[in-house]
Amino acid sequence: MFLFVMNARRKRVALSLVAVLIAGLGVAIPVAAQTVVIEDGLIGYWSFDKDTVKGKTVADIWGNQDAEIIGDLQIVPGKFGEAVQLGGGAGARIQITDDIKKAELPTEEMTVELWVWDEQFIEWGGYMVAVQDNGAFEKGWLLGTRWKAFSFALSSEDADDGDGLLTYLNSGNSYDVNEWHHVVGTYDGKEMKIYVDGKLEGTSGVQSGPINYPDRVFFSMGAYKDDNEDFVLKGMLDEVRLYDRALSEKEVSNNLEAEGLAVDPAGKLSLTWGQIKAAAGR
Numbered sequence: 620m621f622l623f624v625m626n627a628r629r630k631r632v633a634l635s636l637v638a639v640l641i642a643g644l645g646v647a648i649p650v651a652a653q654t655v656v657i658e659d660g661l662i663g664y665w666s667f668d669k670d671t672v673k674g675k676t677v678a679d680i681w682g683n684q685d686a687e688i689i690g691d692l693q694i695v696p697g698k699f700g701e702a703v704q705l706g707g708g709a710g711a712r713i714q715i716t717d718d719i720k721k722a723e724l725p726t727e728e729m730t731v732e733l734w735v736w737d738e739q740f741i742e743w744g745g746y747m748v749a750v751q752d753n754g755a756f757e758k759g760w761l762l763g764t765r766w767k768a769f770s771f772a773l774s775s776e777d778a779d780d781g782d783g784l785l786t787y788l789n790s791g792n793s794y795d796v797n798e799w800h801h802v803v804g805t806y807d808g809k810e811m812k813i814y815v816d817g818k819l820e821g822t823s824g825v826q827s828g829p830i831n832y833p834d835r836v837f838f839s840m841g842a843y844k845d846d847n848e849d850f851v852l853k854g855m856l857d858e859v860r861l862y863d864r865a866l867s868e869k870e871v872s873n874n875l876e877a878e879g880l881a882v883d884p885a886g887k888l889s890l891t892w893g894q895i896k897a898a899a900g901r
């Protein structure tokens with residue numbers, strides 16, 4: 620008996636089929652058709668699972684952008700595995716880098732995706748940010764809140780009014796505190812979209828062309844942080860993912876159901892193989 624693991628790495632495949640081939644019989648028995656995270660275009664994935672957090676360092680389990688915990692934050696049971704919990708006090712965040720030259724940011728298209736448990740819904744909430752919005756100077760992007768709406772903001776080069784122009788695209792509905800929500804912002808170079816719990820909640824055609832970045836950002840999770848603002852989430856963030864292309868509605872729905880990568884690079888391979896063996900009756 621031998622095992623075949625088909626890894627759908629960097630292909631537009633929603634489901635990874637793990638098949639066990641039984642030698643001699645030539646019969647393929649699918650034992651785990653679990654929904655997995657889309658990998659095509661994925662450039663960063665911060666799961667906050669406890670085995671990916673060492674001291675103040677939060678591993679990027681897909682890319683090369685490990686993040687640093689700033690402030691006294693807790694790793695707590697989350698939506699999937701563990702999540703990070705923030706208390707809302709200024710100065711805390713999970714920072715990937717404050718040097719935009721070192722940041723691996725999407726340039727033409729993007730998707731920012733995460734699970735959030737928000738305990739207060741502030742006016743200028745930031746879950747993942749790479750932004751400067753200082754008066755008329757408006758560059759970069761963020762996913763966060765405007766009061767009880769989720770909001771995806773983005774600045775592009777074609778819509779630039781001279782010093783950048785951000786569009787804050789808000790969800791159509793308002794939401795309650797203390798619930799898990801799956802929130803996604805996408806930009807394909809022509810349209811911004813925001814999805815909440817798999818449902819398309821808003822579209823804007825104001826922005827077009829490459830993403831318009833400032834010279835410096837606090838590329839971070841858990842706070843609306845720029846040169847003159849620092850508004851920290853009170854709540855939890857989990858399973859934060861960044862793509863360099865716009866996921867489709869179908870792909871957003873897939874990721875809403877996904878419980879991780881096909882083969883977890885952070886060291887759960889043995890667990891996955893154990894499950895395969897168990898399912899195969901071995």
Ligand SMILES: [Ca+2]
Nearest residue numbers: 666699700701
């Ligand atoms: Ca997690």
Ligand SMILES: [Ca+2]
Nearest residue numbers: 752753845848
């Ligand atoms: Ca500002």
Ligand SMILES: [Ca+2]
Nearest residue numbers: 755782783784
């Ligand atoms: Ca402007």
